[in-house]
Amino acid sequence: MKPKSFSRRDLFKLGTAGAAVQANTELQAAGKKTGPVCEEGGCCITPSADFYNVERGNPLPYKLPIEKQREIGMVRETWQLEIIADPASNSKIEHPMMRNDGTALTFEKLMEIAKTKAVSYLKVITCNNLADPLGHGLWEGVPLRDVLWLCGPVENLRHVWYHGHHNEDPKQIFKCYLPMNRVFEDPPGELPVMLCYKLNGEFLTGERGGPVRMMVPEAYGFKSVKWLQRIGFTNAHQSDDTYANGNNDINSWLKTFARFGDHLPDKLSAKDALTLHGNAQVGISGLKQVQYWVRDVNAPLPANDPNFTQAPWQDAEIVPFHGSGIAGFKGAPLHPAQFDPVTRRPRQWPMQHTLCRWIAKPVKLAPGKYELRCRTIDATGNAQPMPRPFPKSGKNNIQKALLEVVA
Template structure:
């Protein structure tokens, strides 16, 4: 078993329960409720990078990290998202105490002896804590805590400030060209170009935003990773407003776009949208935007600033960072970089569940507490269900999606009351999906995260497999209705629980 590691925040030891948000931060000799060993997985699933995390946790935590696990602090950054909402704290405490996993009260000072093991691993420059996009608090992930999967050699956000100014990656020097595709030209009257000094600059974009800006919540997820990179409140100007500046006339079927790519054609990362999606927002979706703010703050370079595209319903590959060029085209089909790599580029976000905590071992007869999150895709989320089966029972025929398992409903957590990570802890007025008082119009909200918990009855001695799944608003059970991997992660997660006599 690896040695334990403790996280420090602002010079204080921080003990937190990522399962649902139990945190204790303080000085002196506070007490923490400590559970038995819990196994925690990466929110991408329990196989991603072998990302198993062993911990002692209920109101505090002492992480046990394999050196290969992706749960890393980088560049000495503290993990501010380990301070959790009070309502989640109460729900978590109730879950674990009811489940009987609390084994005692341990002074936090006694755990400081292992602080030396808490040195951050500096070997992975891009890694962020993988729970950043899945934790219940802050519900909106702080910009510094997003996981980074940026492309580029070197990474554009790693360039010096002088180089960023030179290539247009600062707010003062950013320019966006809007052009007709030379190979499949659309008929436009007024292309926006650097050559004639008509390219859109940042100040002009903000000016448009004074009347045209929109903001909406969205979880940013990579198609090929599956786990959340971060949950944000994104703000910007609808893409259609920028397209209109070029005065298109006819032969316009798609828009494709790319960002800064180190002036190397081999590094171009391109995505595209149908012009119909640019013009209209079907099914009450927010518009596609040129984003310049995240959680009320100007977009950081690492998050794709000064300006990036954000497509509400799609995976992250559509939301290109460091936007520099828009092309209006008569091309009939997608020309996305991801399409050339075998991915389904017309697949909106899926609904699926993953486990954040589960006891690795329990005593016979002890209740079993499990917690996790669900990505709420385009189909919405009706419920999360869990199942635990003895490995001694034979599988019933050909049932790859476990439809014949005994599933029971988990409990979905309510929406936060205090939206930490936002200015004042409040939702700004006129935010898509929220009412005038800043409350969600529906919950769970589509295109975001939800959190769940379940307490399972005690079991006799043996080896068991735990699973979780979602049921969407159309009644489709995960991994349906789109089970294929190249259209996004939706595989049902399986985890082993040992019940000792």
């Protein structure tokens, strides 16, 4: 399937870097399409239609007949968001937003708020139970706190919970929690949690979680709930995320790790040079270096070294940011935590919560069989998969690929 076009496609200059990055052997084996497309620089932007989907719901709400979508608020014209005080708690707010009395937040009202409050930022979406990112884009929305303040929060407030459409079936509900502190005050240099309605300059499709979804910048994808319908203030001291019931770490933030590009050959002529490339997810700990290791399968592995810390790793190049597409973006202001508002250049590259490209120098290999690995060194000096090698808080294993070089 060809990528779906969108009006700001020319701003992002998609595909000019040649190889689409992102190896995911599990998804490819299942016949699934995955991977961001890159512009000339180190920034990878995924067209909306090319994100890999992880979604819940039977039936999926955006696949219902259009009449039913209108009825349940799956189109912008009929979308409504309720914001309430949790009836199971003693939280107090002065102005709840309810459907039954006509005070629920509509898309039109959200767009009025967006005129003065909207922001855009780059973020990668990753499922903590999959080995590779699902996609990377420029998301636009209104900080959640700017809407919650309209409800007049008063007291007994410790968390907000939220969920999307669930076919009116309690067994299908997917609820997430966020600490009140995180919603109302961003940590230094951090991006806001937001009510998101655009991706890459276009309104969200139902497949991407539209009309409106939550966006939590430092978190894995399950926190950025799609098809948002209801938010509750609660005094509950402990979160009760639906995802926790699946033996998942619901408080994990994004990890830093590297992956090979999806055009990595499994067979190569000794006459040709091998050029390794790929992308790296930049988690909360930042990114200092990407490295690779080419090992003859007959060479011994480092003893008692499961993370290969003593292996002869070689440095790859992190591709610099050029970003002509970002510079020409006409949507909501780029968030100043990521971009200088005057130059529209990144304050640092790579940036936390995003994807960047890497490439290694071409190498010639003698005939034989090889193992190829890549890893990251984060900004604090930790080599992947450290400091959190635990898969339930996000998979960041060192990727291995096999290569046969023939005469």
